Amino acid sequence: MTVGQSTHYNAIMSDLIFRFAPSPNGHLHLGHALSALVTRDMAQEAGGRLLLRIEDIDTERCRLEFETQILEDLEWLGLEWEKPVRRQSEHLPLYADYAARLGEMGLLYPCFASRKDIAAQAVQGKTDPDGAALYPNLHKDMPEEEVARRKKEGEPFALRLDMEKAIATAHVMSPAPLTFQELDRNMEVGETVLANPARWGDAVIARKNSTTSYHLSVVVDDALQSVTHVTRGRDLYAATDIHRLLQVLLGLPVPLYHHHELLMDEKGHKLSKRHGDKSLKSLRSEGATSRDIRQLAGIDRK
Ligand code: GLU
Numbered sequence: 431m432t433v434g435q436s437t438h439y440n441a442i443m444s445d446l447i448f449r450f451a452p453s454p455n456g457h458l459h460l461g462h463a464l465s466a467l468v469t470r471d472m473a474q475e476a477g478g479r480l481l482l483r484i485e486d487i488d489t490e491r492c493r494l495e496f497e498t499q500i501l502e503d504l505e506w507l508g509l510e511w512e513k514p515v516r517r518q519s520e521h522l523p524l525y526a527d528y529a530a531r532l533g534e535m536g537l538l539y540p541c542f543a544s545r546k547d548i549a550a551q552a553v554q555g556k557t558d559p560d561g562a563a564l565y566p567n568l569h570k571d572m573p574e575e576e577v578a579r580r581k582k583e584g585e586p587f588a589l590r591l592d593m594e595k596a597i598a599t600a601h602v603m604s605p606a607p608l609t610f611q612e613l614d615r616n617m618e619v620g621e622t623v624l625a626n627p628a629r630w631g632d633a634v635i636a637r638k639n640s641t642t643s644y645h646l647s648v649v650v651d652d653a654l655q656s657v658t659h660v661t662r663g664r665d666l667y668a669a670t671d672i673h674r675l676l677q678v679l680l681g682l683p684v685p686l687y688h689h690h691e692l693l694m695d696e697k698g699h700k701l702s703k704r705h706g707d708k709s710l711k712s713l714r715s716e717g718a719t720s721r722d723i724r725q726l727a728g729i730d731r732k
Pocket of ligand 1: 452648666
C-alpha cells in the first residue's frame with residue numbers, strides 16, 4: 431500500500447469519524463470552543479460521527495475537576511458525542527507497546543537530559559516549528575555502559591526518536607513522499623502537504639514521567655478509534671509531520687486533516703490557558719449564551 435493513495439480515507443467510506451480531543455490541564459477558552467464547534471459542525475454537515483477523547487497523559491498537569499468542567503462546557507455548547515469517552519490515562523500500557531515496537535526497530539534511544547541541560551547546549555537560532563530549542567542530540571550516542579549505569583541508578587529518561595534513522599526506515603517501508611491531505615472547512619481537498627519531520631529533530635516519543643507523548647498517543651488513538659477526519663487548530667499543523675512519520679512506521683491508517691485558523695488576542699498571541707484568557711466557564715457566568723460563544727469564536731457573524 432503506498433502512502434498518498436489507498437491509505438487515505440475518502441468520502442466513499444460509510445463512517446466518517448471526527449473527534450475533539452482536549453487536554454484537561456485547565457479550563458476551556460474560546461479557542462477550544464472554536465475547535466469543538468468546527469469539529470461538531472463538520473461532522474454534522476458530513477453526516478459523520480463525533481467522538482470526544484480526553485488527552486490526559488500528563489498526570490502532573492491534568493486534573494479530574496478540569497475534565498468534569500470540560501464535559502459540562504461542551505454540553506452547554508450543545509455538543510453531543512458518543513459514549514464511552516476514551517481517556518488516554520486508561521491506556522498507558524498500550525502506548526508503551528507501540529513505543530516498544532519503535533524500540534525494536536532500533537529507532538528510539540534514552541535521553542536523560544533535563545530541559546536545563548538542553549537549553550545550555552542548544553545551538554543559537556536552531557529551533558523546532560514550535561519555537562523551542564532544537565534538541566542538540568545530547569545523549570544520542572551515549573555509550574551502552576553509561577546508559578546501563580544511569581538506568582540502574584534510577585535516573586529518569588525520555589525515549590527519543592532517532593529522526594534520521596526513522597525517516598530512512600519509513601522511506602524503505604513506503605517510498606512515496608510523506609504527505610497529508612489538508613481539507614478546507616467545506617471538506618474540499620485544499621492541498622497535499624509535504625510532511626517534513628526532520629525539522630523537529632529527535633522528538634520525544636515517551637516522556638520521562640510517562641509511557642508516551644502527545645505524538646504517539648494521538649496517532650495510536652486516531653487509528654484505534656478509526657478517526658477519518660482530524661480537525662484541530664493551526665498550532666498543530668506542523669506536528670502532523672511527526673504524526674505522518676509515526677503512522678508509516680507503525681502501519682497505521684492516515685486520516686484527512688483540517689487545521690483551522692487560531693483565535694488571537696489583541697496583541698496577536700494565540701489564546702491560551704497560560705495567558706489567563708477567559709474561560710468558557712467565566713464567560714458563561716457573566717451571562718454569555720452558547721450562541722454568543724459561536725459569535726465570539728468567529729463562527730457565526732453577528
Ligand atoms: N490534546 C490536544 C490539545 O488539547 C489536541 C490534540 C489534537 O487534536 O490532535 O491541544
